Amino acid sequence: MQFSVTFRHMEPTDALKSYAKERMDRIRKYLPDPIACHVVFSTERHNHRIDVNFQLHNGLSIAGHETTENMYSSIDLVIAKIERQVRKYKGKLDGQRQRPHHVEPLPWSHSIVEEAFHGLAPEPQRAASAEPANGNGNGHPQFKVIRTEKFHANPLSVEDAIVQLNLAHEDFLVFRSVEAQGRVAVVYRREDGSFGLIETHA
Secondary structure (H helix, E strand, O other): OEEEEEEEOOOOOHHHHHHHHHHHHHHHHOOOOOOEEEEEEEEEOOEEEEEEEEEOOOOOEEEEEEEEOOHHHHHHHHHHHHHHHHHHHHHHHHHOOOOOOOEEEEEOOHHHHHHHOOOOOOHHHHHHHOOOOOOOOOOOOOOOOOOOOOOOOOEEOHHHHHHHHHHHOOOEEEEEEHHHOOEEEEEEEOOOOOEEEEEOOO
16 A cells, blocks of 8 residues: 655644544555545644545545544554545445435536535625626626645546545536436435435537
8 A cells, every 4th residue: 555644734743644644544444445544633722633645446545534642643543534434435435335325316406506506605605706807897707716726527426426425525517427428417415314416418
């Protein structure tokens, strides 16, 4: 397993790196051969945060983070959290066909997209983003892109996409649906705890 560490806003130490690697190796009990593990240490005032991401051979990733007043405690807590995730993940894989997730297939529409992304940005930020950038008052709002991310949309079944959504603790996931000949689709978490599915057409 490839293991890499990034230190942000703090001095790098071999002791922390070695301790993290030792603790992350515990995941091999559940996943014998993960591809890579990337750990990010960061500090802000008295907060010591760790972000962990495991890449698996099947294309899925497992993510977790924890913040405490001591980095060693953060390491212990995050690996315990990831171990719980992996145990749950393995159980879902074994029983997916018998216990499918509750998913509502929904057509692509403005109202559905609005529901999918509702609450992902604070109200003031969304309001500010919709203000005209040039101030010409012509009634045509100009939208400001706050952040751009590029990623590869992996081919997944809807069930695997929901597993990945849960493992990564995300609100939505863009993927290529193997049930729909590789067309782009989105699964997202609804406020009632169920999942929505946005499908695109050829």
